[in-house]
Amino acid sequence: MKIFKFGGASVKDAAGVKNVLHVLNTVGHEDVLLVISAMGKTTNALEVVIKNYFDKSKELHASLQEVRKYHNQILLDLFEDEEHDVFFDVNAHFDDLEYFIRSNKSPNYSFVYDQVVSIGEIVSTTIVSHYFNSQGLFNHWIDVRPLIKTDNNYRDAQVDWETTQKLISKGVKRKVLNITQGFLGSDENNFTTTLGREGSDYTAAIFAYCLGAESVTIWKDVPGVLNADPRYFENAVLLNQISYREAIELAFYGASVIHPKTLQPLQKKEIPLYVKSFINPTLPGTSVSRGADLEPQTSCFILKKNQLLLSLSSIDFDFIMENHISEIFALFSKYKIKVNLIQNTAISFSVCIEDKYNNFEELRKVLAKKFKVSYNENVSLYTIRHFDENAAKVVETNKTILLRQISRETMQVITKE
Secondary structure (H helix, E strand, O other), X not given: OEEEEEOHHHHOOHHHHHHHHHXXXXXXXXXXXXXXXXXXXXXXXXXXXXXXXXXXXXXXXXXXXXXXXXXXXXXXXXXXXXXXXXXHXXXXXHHHHHHXXXXXXXXXXXXXXXHHHHHHHHHHHHHHHHHHHHOOOOEEEOOOOOOOEEOOOOOOOOXXXXXXXXXXXXXXXXXXXXXXXXXXXEOXXXXXXXXXXXXHHHHHHHHHHHHOOOEEEEEEOOOOOEOXXXXXXXXXXXXXXXXXXXXXXXXXXXXXXXXXXXXXXXXXXXXXXXEEXXXXXXXXXXXXXXXXXXXXXXXXXXXXXXXXXXXXXXXXXXXXXXXXXXXXXXXXXXXXXXXXXXXXXXXXXXXXXXXXXXXXXXXHHHHOOOEEEEEEEEEEEEEEEOOOHHHHHHHHOOOEEEEEEEOOOEEEXXXXX
């Protein structure tokens, strides 16, 4: 079996859905499982719904109707018959969401988040499945939530691999096209959980691992994995081959093409990963497997914007020792702060952090009780794998350097631009 993952950009409109069918007809679809994300920017739109819900905003109903309207237009563009079952099914999913919003009593933001945003993947795959059936490509639609079992760490759930393995082995049909959702799972009480943003790649890897798949292909709007984001760097180069180890390093530092958690389960069973273009599906793209670290050998650039450079020093000029660092990292974990770089001296400790859950202000107040706290907001973190002097110049020219760190293979620079 092969696992194909299509992200939101590939199914953002009716033309995109039709193109996915074209890709499958071009490359083959027998014994394939499709993992599909929410359409376009649906997750972002549903995050607005959640914000309006908690703010008790008068815009709640209108924001939810915008999501309905967006999907209804795609339906109208795909199906001539407005009495088609897909209209009923999609409306039923949105009715379930509205019922949850009316009846929910939980004040837990992360719990509500997972129950609401999950509708994006459910509706997306419902539309794609019905459209394929209407075009003669019959398929098996799977609700992924009963198959991928997790803990109840909502928004970043951890997979129960043993239980998930058993359920996936029973829930997927062989020799046919299967369609399911990325990003989602469920806890022991069958409440929906999510695996973290961009978690659809991870979902594809979970299915590949549990099914012993032949390969995983992530279909994107780029020709493969590039050595740099072309939005920020000129003359980006296509990487033909990356080793698992190198891909994990790139993902760890923030390369956006491959989700960080995707690679470990694939490496364990040596399942190759391909990143290919859904615009030109016959192009070879990039392969990730055992072998040479990089082909071609070149520097790789990763940029993370909107970072915080946090510096802590002892109030009484005491040393920053292991017990202090342990305490600081426990707080980072508690407040879900992502640490991307660390540097310390005898009396100070600096970290570049990512505050994706907007918890930094609460953390800062706690830290200020024991440390002198200073920080720079909206800094940029550049990481260069396999750096050389020319690569360093690319990121340092005409920028204010706040911190620089170099190891054998990697150079990291924090700048204020």
